[in-house]
Amino acid sequence: MRQAGRSLPEYRRLREGISMLDSCTRPDLITEITLQPLRRYDVDAAILFSDIVVPLRAVGIDVDIKAGVGPVVETPVRTSKDLERLRALEPGDVPYVTEAVGALVAELDERPLIGFAGGPFTLASYLVEGGPSKNHDKTKALMYGEPELWHALLGRLADITISFLQIQVAAGASAVQLFDSWVGAVGPDDYRQAILPHTRRIFAALGEKAGGVPRIHFGVGTGELLGLMGEAGADVVGVDWRIPLDEAVRRVEPGKALQGNLDPAILLAPWEVIEERARDVLARGRTAEGHVFNLGHGVLPETDPDVLARLADLVHAESVRTPA
Amino acid sequence: MRQAGRSLPEYRRLREGISMLDSCTRPDLITEITLQPLRRYDVDAAILFSDIVVPLRAVGIDVDIKAGVGPVVETPVRTSKDLERLRALEPGDVPYVTEAVGALVAELDERPLIGFAGGPFTLASYLVEGGPSKNHDKTKALMYGEPELWHALLGRLADITISFLQIQVAAGASAVQLFDSWVGAVGPDDYRQAILPHTRRIFAALGEKAGGVPRIHFGVGTGELLGLMGEAGADVVGVDWRIPLDEAVRRVEPGKALQGNLDPAILLAPWEVIEERARDVLARGRTAEGHVFNLGHGVLPETDPDVLARLADLVHAESVRTPA
Numbered sequence: 052m053r054q055a056g057r058s059l060p061e062y063r064r065l066r067e068g069i070s071m072l073d074s075c076t077r078p079d080l081i082t083e084i085t086l087q088p089l090r091r092y093d094v095d096a097a098i099l100f101s102d103i104v105v106p107l108r109a110v111g112i113d114v115d116i117k118a119g120v121g122p123v124v125e126t127p128v129r130t131s132k133d134l135e136r137l138r139a140l141e142p143g144d145v146p147y148v149t150e151a152v153g154a155l156v157a158e159l160d161e162r163p164l165i166g167f168a169g170g171p172f173t174l175a176s177y178l179v180e181g182g183p184s185k186n187h188d189k190t191k192a193l194m195y196g197e198p199e200l201w202h203a204l205l206g207r208l209a210d211i212t213i214s215f216l217q218i219q220v221a222a223g224a225s226a227v228q229l230f231d232s233w234v235g236a237v238g239p240d241d242y243r244q245a246i247l248p249h250t251r252r253i254f255a256a257l258g259e260k261a262g263g264v265p266r267i268h269f270g271v272g273t274g275e276l277l278g279l280m281g282e283a284g285a286d287v288v289g290v291d292w293r294i295p296l297d298e299a300v301r302r303v304e305p306g307k308a309l310q311g312n313l314d315p316a317i318l319l320a321p322w323e324v325i326e327e328r329a330r331d332v333l334a335r336g337r338t339a340e341g342h343v344f345n346l347g348h349g350v351l352p353e354t355d356p357d358v359l360a361r362l363a364d365l366v367h368a369e370s371v372r373t374p375a
Numbered sequence: 376m377r378q379a380g381r382s383l384p385e386y387r388r389l390r391e392g393i394s395m396l397d398s399c400t401r402p403d404l405i406t407e408i409t410l411q412p413l414r415r416y417d418v419d420a421a422i423l424f425s426d427i428v429v430p431l432r433a434v435g436i437d438v439d440i441k442a443g444v445g446p447v448v449e450t451p452v453r454t455s456k457d458l459e460r461l462r463a464l465e466p467g468d469v470p471y472v473t474e475a476v477g478a479l480v481a482e483l484d485e486r487p488l489i490g491f492a493g494g495p496f497t498l499a500s501y502l503v504e505g506g507p508s509k510n511h512d513k514t515k516a517l518m519y520g521e522p523e524l525w526h527a528l529l530g531r532l533a534d535i536t537i538s539f540l541q542i543q544v545a546a547g548a549s550a551v552q553l554f555d556s557w558v559g560a561v562g563p564d565d566y567r568q569a570i571l572p573h574t575r576r577i578f579a580a581l582g583e584k585a586g587g588v589p590r591i592h593f594g595v596g597t598g599e600l601l602g603l604m605g606e607a608g609a610d611v612v613g614v615d616w617r618i619p620l621d622e623a624v625r626r627v628e629p630g631k632a633l634q635g636n637l638d639p640a641i642l643l644a645p646w647e648v649i650e651e652r653a654r655d656v657l658a659r660g661r662t663a664e665g666h667v668f669n670l671g672h673g674v675l676p677e678t679d680p681d682v683l684a685r686l687a688d689l690v691h692a693e694s695v696r697t698p699a
Binding site: 186187188191192195196235236237238239240272274275292293294295298314315316317319320321324348351353 | 510511512515516519520559560561562563564596598599616617618619622638639640641643644645648672675677
């Protein structure tokens with residue numbers, strides 16, 4: 052249940068007067084914010100509090116997260132000359148991540164910590180557009196019009212992402228989740244040609260070199276891409292709420308697990324509706340070789356934390372709990 | 376090719392100092408703006424220049440279209456009391472539409488004019504949220520939590536939409552297109568239960584009572600809904616670019632035609648790329664019982680008009696032109 056924080060009063064209190072990127076670069080805050088939802092909810096894992104632009108900022112990109120807007124890149128990346136600004140990420144660039152992951156793993160004991168990074172299309176979009184974008188026009192113009200530059204850009208982003216996730220695994224993260232949030236903006240042919248090779252390299256580097264942790268992959272509106280996201284090397288394919296989970300199962304090759312897919316907006320409905328829908332997701336999930344119950348996207352800020360607690364309990368009561 | 380205007384210098388000149396809603400309520404401007412793309416492009420039909428909120432404003436909803444934001448509803452519709460504000464639409468409420476359609480049909484001669492209206496989910500979202508929305512939270516909270524109020528709201532919106540489209544057909548429009556732009560925000564079960572009955576009523580009213588014009592239906596990100604959109608009574612199901620057109624064909628019942636589905640962002644790429652992709656869409660479209668070539672969404676503002684002209688010529692050269 053990503054972004055659970057923004058619905059929690061204790062999170063909002065903690066963040067008062069502290070910018071998003073400051074809170075992602077202070078080990079004490081990363082640790083505390085990661086733990087907050089676990090004090091309320093009986094969930095099976097924690098996910099590292101971070102932001103997809105953290106490793107970009109760490110290598111010197113002039114990105115900031117503006118409240119109510121999102122990540123804004125002062126000097127967009129649009130030429131091969133610009134690529135030089137995307138240098139390799141070293142552990143020394145993100146000491147706060149190493150420190151926070153270590154503290155969290157000690158604190159969490161048996162409960163696994165999931166590492167966190169943004170996926171290559173989404174990172175490229177923020178860098179090329181210079182900020183959030185409705186249609187990703189400039190990004191796609193580069194993808195369609197300058198394939199060599201595109202692949203060079205995604206290659207550098209994959210390098211940074213591999214390093215960022217390996218740092219988290221080295222510090223004790225038990226799994227990783229790669230959020231290519233906006234990759235659903237492209238169709239399957241473009242995904243296969245322009246994005247998959249880079250995602251595959253990221254997942255391969257984590258499978259072989261970093262102790263073989265489970266790899267989760269997620270994007271919004273990716274109904275047509277689920278099979279390819281599995282082919283890219285994800286062990287668990289995240290699914291939003293637009294596609295019934297049993298249909299999603301049919302689109303992913305055997306041997307993969309699925310994660311999802313309750314519409315976060317359902318949590319704003321009366322409990323009877325939530326319960327019925329959660330049971331439906333669980334039932335459809337039983338058609339998969341493995342199913343990690345989750346929302347189909349981040350927790351909406353206006354969600355009642357007590358409803359989330361009740362949902363976590365319902366899911367545990369209904370499903371077989373497997374040891375970590 | 377909807378929203379072609381915003382890429383045309385002559386459109387931007389004409390609109391200078393005139394608000395969007397003013398331009399949608401002046402017959403001379405509706406007519407001129409509808410015709411502008413046809414002077415540049417050898418397209419097979421014109422689509423009426425309008426906005427989905429025009430009929431809402433005509434029945435007295437305090438909606439305005441703010442530049443750079445979109446439709447903003449001063450007093451949102453969220454209770455059964457609020458529904459009273461959604462009274463029936465009469466021809467006398469939109470004389471400018473009747474006048475403009477009449478003038479256009481005379482001017483267009485053999486070339487068909489496609490009527491235009493917004494679909495029930497999208498209209499409901501603007502009314503309930505009070506403006507554009509990323510997640511449609513309040514809309515879905517109402518849909519999930521207060522189904523009776525939801526169906527009453529969509530029933531009134533369907534009445535208004537039926538009337539708005541019948542007025543256009545009575546004035547001479549040869550076909551209608553219903554844009555439920557954001558309906559892809561819900562999954563198929565919700566679509567079937569909460570939206571389809573209202574869309575079906577709209578299409579049925581146009582089939583029986585209004586001379587049986589062809590009915591086109593479109594929404595963004597509707598890969599999982601295409602079959603249901605056909606079941607709702609569309610003769611032509613519009614498809615965005617996220618799903619390969621031949622796969623879309625397999626999701627729609629026999630007897631339906633498809634429309635789409637070139638990614639509008641491809642038009643920002645070099646001509647060789649555009650040509651290859653356009654031919655690919657045409658080839659996949661040949662697997663359908665009928666295919667209306669189109670972009671998968673509106674024209675992007677930064678599109679070069681000469682590229683659109685070249686695309687229209689390519690499509691005509693490649694496809695069999697059927698008489699109107």
